[in-house]
Amino acid sequence: MAQTAVTDVLAESFVIEGGRPLSGRVTAAGNKNGALPILAACLLTSEPVVLHNVPRIRDVETMVALIGQLGAEVEWTGENEVRVNAAELSSHELDPELASRIRASFLLAGPLLARRGRASVPPPGGDVIGRRRLDPHIHAFAELGAEVEIGERYELRTDGLRGKHIFLDEASVMATENAVMAASLTPGETVIGNAACEPHIQDLCRFLVSLGAQIEGIESNVLRVSGVETLGGGEWRIGPEHIEVGSFIGLAAVTGSDVTIDGVEPKDLGSILLTFERLGVRVEIDGSALRVPPGQELVVTDDLGGQIPKVEDGPWPAFPADLTSIAVIVATQARGTVLIFEKMFESRLFFVDKLVSMGARIILCDPHRAVVTGPARLYGQQMSSPDIRAGMAMLLAALCAEGTSTIGNIGEIDRGYERIDERLRSLGARIERIES
Numbered sequence: 001m002a003q004t005a006v007t008d009v010l011a012e013s014f015v016i017e018g019g020r021p022l023s024g025r026v027t028a029a030g031n032k033n034g035a036l037p038i039l040a041a042c043l044l045t046s047e048p049v050v051l052h053n054v055p056r057i058r059d060v061e062t063m064v065a066l067i068g069q070l071g072a073e074v075e076w077t078g079e080n081e082v083r084v085n086a087a088e089l090s091s092h093e094l095d096p097e098l099a100s101r102i103r104a105s106f107l108l109a110g111p112l113l114a115r116r117g118r119a120s121v122p123p124p125g126g127d128v129i130g131r132r133r134l135d136p137h138i139h140a141f142a143e144l145g146a147e148v149e150i151g152e153r154y155e156l157r158t159d160g161l162r163g164k165h166i167f168l169d170e171a172s173v174m175a176t177e178n179a180v181m182a183a184s185l186t187p188g189e190t191v192i193g194n195a196a197c198e199p200h201i202q203d204l205c206r207f208l209v210s211l212g213a214q215i216e217g218i219e220s221n222v223l224r225v226s227g228v229e230t231l232g233g234g235e236w237r238i239g240p241e242h243i244e245v246g247s248f249i250g251l252a253a254v255t256g257s258d259v260t261i262d263g264v265e266p267k268d269l270g271s272i273l274l275t276f277e278r279l280g281v282r283v284e285i286d287g288s289a290l291r292v293p294p295g296q297e298l299v300v301t302d303d304l305g306g307q308i309p310k311v312e313d314g315p316w317p318a319f320p321a322d323l324t325s326i327a328v329i330v331a332t333q334a335r336g337t338v339l340i341f342e343k344m345f346e347s348r349l350f351f352v353d354k355l356v357s358m359g360a361r362i363i364l365c366d367p368h369r370a371v372v373t374g375p376a377r378l379y380g381q382q383m384s385s386p387d388i389r390a391g392m393a394m395l396l397a398a399l400c401a402e403g404t405s406t407i408g409n410i411g412e413i414d415r416g417y418e419r420i421d422e423r424l425r426s427l428g429a430r431i432e433r434i435e436s
Helices: 032-044 058-069 103-116 135-143 173-184 199-210 242-255 270-278 321-332 348-358 388-400 420-425
Strands: 012-017 023-027 049-052 073-078 081-085 118-121 147-150 154-157 165-167 189-193 214-216 222-226 234-237 258-262 284-286 289-292 310-312 336-341 361-366 369-374 382-384 404-408 430-435
Touching: 012 388, 032 049, 032 058, 032 081, 032 103, 032 173, 032 199, 058 073, 058 103, 103 118, 103 135, 103 154, 103 173, 135 147, 135 165, 135 173, 173 189, 173 199, 173 222, 199 214, 199 234, 242 258, 242 270, 242 289, 242 321, 242 388, 270 321, 310 321, 321 336, 321 348, 321 361, 321 369, 321 388, 348 361, 348 369, 348 388, 388 404, 388 420, 420 430
Parallel strands: 023 258, 049 234, 165 189, 310 336, 382 404
Antiparallel strands: 012 404, 012 430, 049 081, 073 081, 118 154, 147 154, 189 222, 214 222, 258 289, 284 289, 336 369, 361 369
């Protein structure tokens, strides 16, 4: 049984007094999108696994509850430490209410299929940021030899998976993770082409290797997995959250603050730092510490010939889609004009109307493109967070705005950022959590 429960969260809001520079140090939390698949992968072994640096956030709590509901023993053994023992799995059916809370619930399909030969998975939940296809997952499972029936639930079963060459029709992060997990216990060699290779996928692959899996091509878009009969137990430390690091860089830049972020992995920040540099943000890196110096004048770097530059996201190692919302906020405070091109999700930019109401100069061209001209003086407003990343972007806007802002539906922000109000207060921010 799970030793934790996910309960309904009271409707809460943040009240923020903006316009204050911040200072101090903050430590990067564990990667949310690394912790979720690694927790799911613990079902692949019957031996105990201890995970360190697990972010204590709502999405992770939900995954812990889902694992416990399947019959595994799972408990928080420390503030950011989880122990999983999946020696006995009593069920292959996910609870629909829990599954509806997070998209990552679908990550349990691969381990269940490989370990038990069956998985019954309801449609997953998650952020409403546009269409998010499950087709690559289903294609990968079918190629490995699973039978799939789609109705009110996704019913998957197999009499035995087999290694196969698979080409994903999009570089889907979760489909790559599901395919790698299933292939780890599948006889023969599985080759996954057009695989996603984000830092959290690399972390998952290295975790599986530490348990005895055989995976080649980590960090590339072609993964070769030689299936093994069983995986062992062990311990693993979740890597730092590069999206959170990017969020804190943006926070320091727009508030003119002196902030040092500890526990970063510099090699995960290449495209992120390059994009922020184009918006006039410079940083200093010393080992695993990254400092954003105070009082920077943010100036957009034009393309050659004085042409308007473009910030666009894409599969890794391109600029992450999850930081597009943060880039929009930084652009509102930088002198110049930039085109933000969000290619991956057609609803990601719909939150910019809230920024316009605060005083931002933004033209939303279509669901994927916005033209931002800065710097703009922002003023406090009442807002509501539509998703994790837009919610964090609104929080940044409120912190650099004049006056007081109220952000509702902050449960969305809590899904991805651990104790964000406490950590911001440690930097000097005036932010309070209240019941709506």
